[in-house]
Amino acid sequence: VQLQASGGGLVQAGGSLRLSCTASGRTFSSYAMGWFRQAPGKEREFVAAISRSGTFTAYADSVKGRFTISRDNAKNTVYLQMNILKPEDTAVYYCAASTIALQNTGTIRTAKYDYWGQGTQVTVSS
Secondary structure, three states: OOEEEEOOEEEEOOOOEEEEEEEOOOOHHHOEEEEEEEOOOOOOEEEEEEOOOOOOEEEOOOOOOOEEEEEEHHHOEEEEEEOOOOHHHOEEEEEEEEOOOOOOHHHHHHOOOOEEOOOEEEEEEO
């Protein structure tokens, strides 16, 4: 599967952005989908994930209550709505797909993600 992320940009603190990630292929609805980010000089970190049907979601503590992950399987697209953005949210955001079979709030957080998109830059100014 090929993943294409978009929607990044420059926004002031307190603002919002919505990232999109569109997948190729006909098996999108079988994948758990995740968003990760990597800030300069830091390791890549988990942000959010969603199960194949959208029933289960998981969030990093740092974004809980501010970010919402969702998906539209008819459009092969996963979204990340980011509200109340902070300068520390500045990073390159990546979407990823996992073929993990058992998908729940716990497993989608720690799953191995097999396919990755190219990343989209999010910059939050103070």
